[in-house]
Amino acid sequence: MNEFDMIKQYFQDPQLHFPHPNVRFGIGDDCASILPDENHELVFSMDTLVDGVHFLQTSNSFDIGTRALCVTLSDLAAMAATPIGFTLALTIPEAHSTWLQGFSQGLAEIAQRFHCPIVGGDTTRGPHCVITIQVHGQVKKGKALMRSGAKPGDKVFVSGDLGDGAGALSQVLENPLDSTGLAQRYFQPLPEIEFAQAIQSYATSGMDISDGLLQDLEHICRASQVGMMIDPESIPMSADLIDKVGYQRAMKFALTGGDDYRLVYTAPDCAHGIQIGEVVAEPKSVNVSGLDADDLLSTGYQHFR
Numbered sequence: 001m002n003e004f005d006m007i008k009q010y011f012q013d014p015q016l017h018f019p020h021p022n023v024r025f026g027i028g029d030d031c032a033s034i035l036p037d038e039n040h041e042l043v044f045s046m047d048t049l050v051d052g053v054h055f056l057q058t059s060n061s062f063d064i065g066t067r068a069l070c071v072t073l074s075d076l077a078a079m080a081a082t083p084i085g086f087t088l089a090l091t092i093p094e095a096h097s098t099w100l101q102g103f104s105q106g107l108a109e110i111a112q113r114f115h116c117p118i119v120g121g122d123t124t125r126g127p128h129c130v131i132t133i134q135v136h137g138q139v140k141k142g143k144a145l146m147r148s149g150a151k152p153g154d155k156v157f158v159s160g161d162l163g164d165g166a167g168a169l170s171q172v173l174e175n176p177l178d179s180t181g182l183a184q185r186y187f188q189p190l191p192e193i194e195f196a197q198a199i200q201s202y203a204t205s206g207m208d209i210s211d212g213l214l215q216d217l218e219h220i221c222r223a224s225q226v227g228m229m230i231d232p233e234s235i236p237m238s239a240d241l242i243d244k245v246g247y248q249r250a251m252k253f254a255l256t257g258g259d260d261y262r263l264v265y266t267a268p269d270c271a272h273g274i275q276i277g278e279v280v281a282e283p284k285s286v287n288v289s290g291l292d293a294d295d296l297l298s299t300g301y302q303h304f305r
């Protein structure tokens with residue numbers, strides 16, 4: 001199958017390449033075009049997933065597709081944006097039709113759920129599977145939820161259970177084809193688009209948790225020039241995770257594991273989510289009660305240490 005047949009069959013498929021009111025044209029020309037609503041601004045973000053680092057090539061391609069689009073859409077949720085469309089740069093060693101079919105169906109599952117069609121991309125052959133997705137969304141002018149804006153006196157909230165993504169990793173590494181139980185949150189960390197829109201009018205800052213709660217909270221602290229006091233006992237964790245790895249390891253995963261794709265945000269008060277701490281003026285860093293600063297060093301995922 002040549003490159004152009006592949007694009008037509010698997011990416012121009014109507015399940016994935018469907019009309020959207022803000023997309024003027026998509027696959028087929030040298031560029032795609034999107035037009036935001038009046039009084040809205042475009043926001044966009046890109047994520048790369050590398051075989052062996054962000055997923056295993058031995059997993060079902062459907063599950064690889066759902067994971068790839070969920071984690072990239074999570075950055076739109078982080079800004080309280082509404083998805084419009086995405087572009088896909090796909091590098092694969094071989095064009096296996098069953099692999100491409102599953103991958104395209106996995107993408108389509110999430111694309112339809114979040115009304116975010118594919119609008120273009122690039123397909124190349126290379127020695128390893130690498131998936132890069134750029135998501136495009138819109139937000140009312142000036143209303144994007146930023147990492148700056150947290151104020152002393154605000155409280156810190158998360159949108160749901162933490163630690164499941166990291167807790168699933170051993171299961172995924174052992175049996176990459178099993179997407180049940182905790183692995184469901186690894187393969188489908190559904191982006192919290194609606195949750196973000198619900199908090200957007202009163203949240204002072206926010207982001208999604210991809211690298212681990214503590215490391216990601218440091219980004220809010222730095223951008224907002226504040227500190228935080230976090231109470232680890234109030235961090236929500238699933239019963240499945242605690243059953244599987246015990247409370248202590250579950251807590252470590254929740255604080256530092258990454259792959260959660262939940263939202264963390266600050267607000268004077270809250271109507272949604274679970275409070276896990278407070279914003280303080282000093283010290284300008286993340287403090288966790290019961291843990292000293294040395295315990296917190298080297299916490300969170302980093303590609304280059």
Ligand SMILES: Nc1ncnc2c1ncn2[C@@H]1O[C@H](COP(=O)(O)OP(=O)(O)OP(=O)(O)O)[C@@H](O)[C@H]1O
Pocket residue numbers: 045046047075210211
């Ligand atoms: N190679 C790069 N060139 C330019 N900007 C970059 C590059 N890599 C990252 N950035 C920018 O740095 C900022 C932080 O990026 P980072 O990848 O940590 O955030 P993120 O996208 O929320 O995290 P994740 O990759 O876990 O989703 C973002 O504004 C991002 O656009």
Ligand SMILES: Cc1ncc(C[n+]2csc(CCOP(=O)(O)O)c2C)c(N)n1
Pocket residue numbers: 047048052053054055056169210211257258259301
């Ligand atoms: C197969 C496999 N899947 C997942 C992981 C965990 N992991 C990889 S990158 C990352 C942070 C987010 O990435 P990025 O910052 O690039 O968006 C995490 C938590 C692993 N070690 N192996």
Ligand SMILES: [Mg+2]
Pocket residue numbers: 074075078207208209210
């Ligand atoms: Mg992010």
